[in-house]
Each structure stands twice: as structure tokens, then as C-alpha cells.
Amino acid sequence: MSKRILVLVLFVSSLFAAPASSLTIDFDSITTTSSFSSLGLSSSFLGFSWSTGWGSNHVSAPVGLAFGVGLGTSGDTSARNLSGEQSLFIEFPSVVSIVGGFFRPLDEGLVPATTIQMRGFLGGALVAETAAMPLSGVWEFLAAGFGPVDRLEIRSDAPGTFFGIDDLRVVSEPVLPIVGLLLPFVLRRRPTR
Numbered sequence: 406m407s408k409r410i411l412v413l414v415l416f417v418s419s420l421f422a423a424p425a426s427s428l429t430i431d432f433d434s435i436t437t438t439s440s441f442s443s444l445g446l447s448s449s450f451l452g453f454s455w456s457t458g459w460g461s462n463h464v465s466a467p468v469g470l471a472f473g474v475g476l477g478t479s480g481d482t483s484a485r486n487l488s489g490e491q492s493l494f495i496e497f498p499s500v501v502s503i504v505g506g507f508f509r510p511l512d513e514g515l516v517p518a519t520t521i522q523m524r525g526f527l528g529g530a531l532v533a534e535t536a537a538m539p540l541s542g543v544w545e546f547l548a549a550g551f552g553p554v555d556r557l558e559i560r561s562d563a564p565g566t567f568f569g570i571d572d573l574r575v576v577s578e579p580v581l582p583i584v585g586l587l588l589p590f591v592l593r594r595r596p597t598r
Contacts (some may be wrong), residue, residue, distance in 0.1 A: 410590040416468055418495065422581075424478065426576070426577045427504075427574065427575075427577075430451060430574075431480055431482075431571060431572050431574070432461060432480075432483055432570075432571065433479065434482075434503075435450075435461040435463065435482050435484050436463060436465075436481075437461065437463050437465065438461055438462055438465065438466040438467065438468060438555075439460065439461055439463075439486050440459070440460045440461075441452070441455050441459040441460065442457065443584060446459075448541050449553075451505075453495050453496060453531060454496040455493075455494070455495055456492075456493055456494035457490075458485075459493055460484065460485050460487035461483075461484060461485070462477075462482065462484065462485045462569060463510075464481040464482070467580035468485065468511065468553070469485065469511025469512060469513050469515045469569070477507075477569075477572075478507045478571045478572045479571065482571070483535075483570060483571040484570040484571065485568065485569050485570065486567060487549050488563060489515075489565040489581070490563075490567060491565075492559065492560045492561075493558070493559045493570075494557065494558050495556070495557045495559075495573075496556050497554070497555050498558070500552065500554065500577075500579055501522060501553065501555070501577050502550075502552025502554070502575065502576045502578060503549040503550075503551055503574075504548070504549060504550065504574035504575065504576060505550070505555055505571060506549075506564045506570060506571070506573035506574060507523045507544055507574075508545060508570055509540060509541075509542065509545065509568065509569045510541075510542065510565035510566075510568055510569075511568060512542065512567075515567040515568060516564075517540070517567060517568070518540055518563075518568040519561075519562050519563075519566070520537040520539055520540060520561065521537055521538055521540055521547060521559065522534060522536070522559075522560045523547060523549045523559055524557070524562075525549070525551050525552065525556070525557055526555065526556040526557075527553060527556075529556075531583055532551070533551035533552075533554065534551075535547060535549050535551075540568065544571065549565075551560050552576070557574060567575055582583055
């Protein structure tokens with residue numbers, strides 16, 4: 406009888422896992438055009454770690470877009486690769502799934518990127534990647550649909566080319582309580598003698 410109660414308790418507790426939550430990273434809380442490091446955002450923006458090379462692109466002083474036309478898919482700010490870095494990285498404090506994001510080349514006075522790709526890593530190993538998407542002069546959505554990952558790489562076709570990023574969509578993975586992980590061990594049948 407006590408084993409049945411334990412199984413019931415473990416099963417019920419596993420139902421109370423932290424739910425998945427969705428986040429759209431739109432960069433609109435940044436109100437200037439600058440590098441993430443000079444703004445003090447490299448290790449703190451939204452609680453994620455951002456690699457060197459991330460920059461914001463605000464309508465007040467746009468880079469790579471004529472007069473800020475089409476600066477972002479929403480709001481007044483998008484992100485960009487600051488100095489033509491081929492890859493930008495985001496490290497997440499816990500695992501997430503990557504839904505996708507909007508990208509476009511930055512071409513006003515810059516060498517525009519011609520393709521963009523997203524790659525997901527878990528524990529340092531590459532676990533998923535999208536095909537390289539050709540970029541045009543407008544914002545286009547690149548669907549990723551992969552996870553779980555703890556690091557995202559956004560990669561252009563070549564170093565020295567420039568691209569914009571907006572409305573990255575991520576979903577946190579649900580977290581099961583530790584007690585729920587014990588359920589399979591409790592349910593395992595022991596051989597009879």
C-alpha cells in the first residue's frame with residue numbers, strides 16, 4: 406500500500422512542472438545606437454550573455470539603413486553585428502527552444518550579408534542548424550524550430566558583411582521537479598524470488 410501512495414505522490418508532483426514560456430527579443434528597450442558592451446548589456450540584457458560584436462540600431466542614428474527606413478519589424482530598435490562579425494552568440498542560463506527570428510542585410514554604406522543561418526548548441530556540442538537563408542532588402546523570418554539548446558549562433562555568409570536582427574523568438578523548456586525524475590525508478594519492478 407505504501408508503494409502505491411509514493412507512486413501517486415510522485416505522479417501528482419510531476420504534474421506541477423514549471424511551464425514553458427515564450428519570449429520575443431525585440432531590442433526596443435534599447436534607445437540608442439551603440440555596442441552592447443559600451444551600454445553595459447553584454448552579460449545582462451534579458452538575463453542572457455551576448456558575445457562581443459552585438460550592437461543596437463536605433464531610429465535616432467541608424468546604421469546601414471537609409472534614414473532608418475525599415476529599421477525593425479517592431480518598434481524603433483533592432484540589433485546588428487557591430488563590426489562585420491560573421492557570427493554572433495547568445496548564451497542562455499537554461500535550455501530553450503529557438504522558434505526563429507527576422508533578419509535583413511544592412512547595405513547603406515556597408516557590405517551586406519547575403520545569407521543568414523542559425524545554429525544551436527547544447528553543452529558545447531552543435532545539435533541543430535537551419536539551412537542558410539538568402540537575404541533580400543526586407544525583413545524576412547528564418548524559422549528554426551529546434552531545441553533544447555543553451556547557446557545560439559547567428560551566422561552570416563562571410564566576415565566583413567553586415568546584417569540586422571529583430572524579434573528573435575525563444576521558448577523556455579519546461580522544468581520537471583526533481584521528484585518527478587524519480588518516478589521511473591519507483592515504478593521499476595523488482596524480480597521475484
